Amino acid sequence: MPTLPPARLDRVLETALYVADMPASRYFYVEVLGGEVMLDTHRLVAVAIGGTSVLLLFQRGSTEAPLPTPGGVVPGHGGYGMLHIAFAIAAGEVPAWEARLGAAGVAIESVVEWPAGGRSIYLRDPDGHSLELATPGLWPSYQPAPHVNG
Amino acid sequence: MPTLPPARLDRVLETALYVADMPASRYFYVEVLGGEVMLDTHRLVAVAIGGTSVLLLFQRGSTEAPLPTPGGVVPGHGGYGMLHIAFAIAAGEVPAWEARLGAAGVAIESVVEWPAGGRSIYLRDPDGHSLELATPGLWPSYQPAPHVNG
Numbered sequence: 001m002p003t004l005p006p007a008r009l010d011r012v013l014e015t016a017l018y019v020a021d022m023p024a025s026r027y028f029y030v031e032v033l034g035g036e037v038m039l040d041t042h043r044l045v046a047v048a049i050g051g052t053s054v055l056l057l058f059q060r061g062s063t064e065a066p067l068p069t070p071g072g073v074v075p076g077h078g079g080y081g082m083l084h085i086a087f088a089i090a091a092g093e094v095p096a097w098e099a100r101l102g103a104a105g106v107a108i109e110s111v112v113e114w115p116a117g118g119r120s121i122y123l124r125d126p127d128g129h130s131l132e133l134a135t136p137g138l139w140p141s142y143q144p145a146p147h148v149n150g
Numbered sequence: 151m152p153t154l155p156p157a158r159l160d161r162v163l164e165t166a167l168y169v170a171d172m173p174a175s176r177y178f179y180v181e182v183l184g185g186e187v188m189l190d191t192h193r194l195v196a197v198a199i200g201g202t203s204v205l206l207l208f209q210r211g212s213t214e215a216p217l218p219t220p221g222g223v224v225p226g227h228g229g230y231g232m233l234h235i236a237f238a239i240a241a242g243e244v245p246a247w248e249a250r251l252g253a254a255g256v257a258i259e260s261v262v263e264w265p266a267g268g269r270s271i272y273l274r275d276p277d278g279h280s281l282e283l284a285t286p287g288l289w290p291s292y293q294p295a296p297h298v299n300g
């Protein structure tokens with residue numbers, strides 16, 4: 001391959017899930033997980049997660065065809081199965097999340113302590129997508145912030 | 151629903167794709183898109199995207215069963231179809247990305263100018279997953295940084 005000009009991806013901006021029951025998914029991601037709705041249509045609910053991530057909830061079966069818009073054509077896509085997403089949470093918020101999920105009636109499917117550090121709590125969304133709430137430590141790029149005072 | 155204790159998702163940490171040909175996908179996401187490999191197994195290649203996101207490339211068909219680990223069981227998941235991910239890029243890097251994709255022989259499928267601002271370049275990965283390189287503007291939570299000097 002020829003030498004490529006330098007260019008950089010800053011981050012993953014949008015992550016997509018395909019859902020069967022949009023009101024149920026909207027409720028789950030907003031009321032239970034605390035996301036903020038930025039766009040709400042029959043086809044797509046876009047949810048802000050923290051300040052830097054966008055979760056796209058697409059009505060399953062509505063996205064396969066290219067979508068013409070005034071500014072250009074959005075290519076088709078679409079997914080099936082039970083996908084996986086992990087969300088970053090602070091280590092100190094694990095008890096709050098356990099309590100929040102318990103109060104909402106959401107079962108914790110599994111807990112994993114990672115060899116490199118960090119803990120993950122696994123749960124399912126209304127479509128059975130596998131969600132993970134992960135504290136810092138498990139990836140070289142996801143480490144606890146250094147303590148300012150030792 | 152009862153009042154829930156406060157708890158916060160910081161961001162989407164991990165986004166997963168399911169791939170048919172791991173070497174081809176590894177090459178694409180590392181050599182073409184500039185990701186950094188953090189873990190490389192037959193089942194999973196984990197790629198750091200910038201400093202805050204992790205892209206998980208799973209060998210399709212290898213993730214449906216729960217995976218026991220010394221620290222706990224990772225629940226099963228799995229996906230089919232052509233999923234969608236958007237990556238954040240700086241507005242000033244659009245020409246560099248166009249050149250980089252061109253040099254790598256990756257076709258640009260579509261370009262969209264968003265009503266709220268920002269531009270998206272769409273392309274396909276080796277499995278046909280729909281990738282978007284998006285400049286700031288299109289979401290309320292994804293806006294250009296304010297200029298320091300007017």
